[in-house]
Amino acid sequence: MNGYIKLLAAVLLFCTCYAIFQISDSSVPVSSSNDLYELIKSKQEDYYVKPEDAQIDPVWKKTPGMNGRKVNVVESYKKMKKDGKFNEDKLVFDQISPKVSLDDLEASPIYRGHPNKEMVSLLINVSWGAEYIPEMIETLSNHHVKANFFIDGAFAAKHKELVQMIEEEGHLIGSHGYNHKDFAKMSKAASLANLEKANGILSSLIDQDVEWFAPPSGSFTMAAVEAARDQNMHTILWTVDSIDWKNPTEEVFLHRITSKLHNGATILLHPTEVTATGLGELVTAIKENYKIGTLNELMSEERGG
Known part of the structure; x- marks a missing residue:
């Protein structure tokens, strides 16, 4: 009988130790x-x-x-x-x-992302150039890249299908004000009214919130920045200018951008012929050293590693 009790005790001890080992293995004991x-x-x-x-x-x-x-x-x-x-x-x-x-933080414009973030963002200001937008969207889709389209309210009212196409492809849509006005010459009240009009049109066409404002020609005063803040928007400028509206050659267009790339860069583009034809090569060149993301991604606090 004593031998049987000792055997039973040994079995129970083994089972207990095995169970403890299993629990410890999954919970990683300190x-x-x-x-x-x-x-x-x-x-x-x-x-x-x-x-x-x-x-x-x-x-x-x-x-x-x-x-x-x-x-x-x-x-x-x-x-x-x-x-x-x-x-x-x-x-x-x-x-x-x-x-x-x-x-x-208090109201202030934003020019770039964090200087240690190996990501850039494409800012496409849209007040004209409707004929080039479908090609640009297709190129971005082919390269699996999301961009930011800052759309003028007057343009949006005339080209509703393009605005909706941009959103359906997953791009960020921001405000470019209404009718390409110079915000440096407007009071805060006038800026606010202009932004409200543009946002009203954009919001009727898309499901996403309009959280970013790109002043036309980069012209603004702090009154405009504060008006945007009152509309729960950040004001965004750029650090790399393609100057694509001057119709440069594709070689010049690409060099202007790729020679000035840096961590956190914001790259200004427009729907022009050279941008439409050179966008694929531009994206390929950027991707050699940087990720490309929307402003929400670029300005987030997430780090890459």
């Missing part, structure tokens, strides 16, 4: 005996990146912040435990949000 886990934990500080708050730069004005990052020890361990050794490429990170975002 234990000094787990050398790999402790090694990953000890390296956390080496890979920690502090989040950066959004700020108003003296030159570049309102500038987005960027998430920090920290090692997720448990998930990193799960990816490495099969090999049983530390592998930097298998580290898993959690992003840390900054305390100050773009929306927390």
Whole structure:
């Protein structure tokens, strides 16, 4: 009988230990005996990146912040435990949000994304050139790229099908005001009325919120920026100008842009013949070094790695 009891006790002990092992294996125990886990934990500080708050730069004005990052020890361990050794490429990170975002800052124009973000954005201002838009949309679709179309309210009223086509392809639609007015010569009240009129037309045609305003010709005063803010819009300018409206050759068009690319660049385009024909080559050249995203992506605090 004593032998039977000892055997039963041994079986129960084995089952208990096996169950504990199974639970521990799935929950990754914090234990000094787990050398790999402790090694990953000890390296956390080496890979920690502090989040950066959004700020108003003296030159570049309102500038987005960027998430920090920290090692997720448990998930990193799960990816490495099969090999049983530390592998930097298998580290898993959690992003840390900054305390100050773009929306927390006072009214100010925006020119670029974060200078450490390897992404650029295409800003296409539309007050004319309807005949070139379908070709541009097709090219962007073929290259799996989303752009930003800033559409004049008067243009939108005349070309509803184009506006809806742009949205159906997943592009961001912003406001270019109404009737290509010079916002530098308008009071805040006049700017507000102009933006409200344009937004009313755009909102009747699309489902997305109009959150970005590109002043025609880049002409504005702080009154216009404040009027846009009162409409829950950010004012966007650019850092790279194609000057495509002057009908340059395709070679000149491409060089003007590719020679000035940088992290966080905003690239100004229009629906012109040279832009329509050269857009595919431009996108291919940009993609060699940068991602291309909408303004919502470029200005987000998400980091690439």
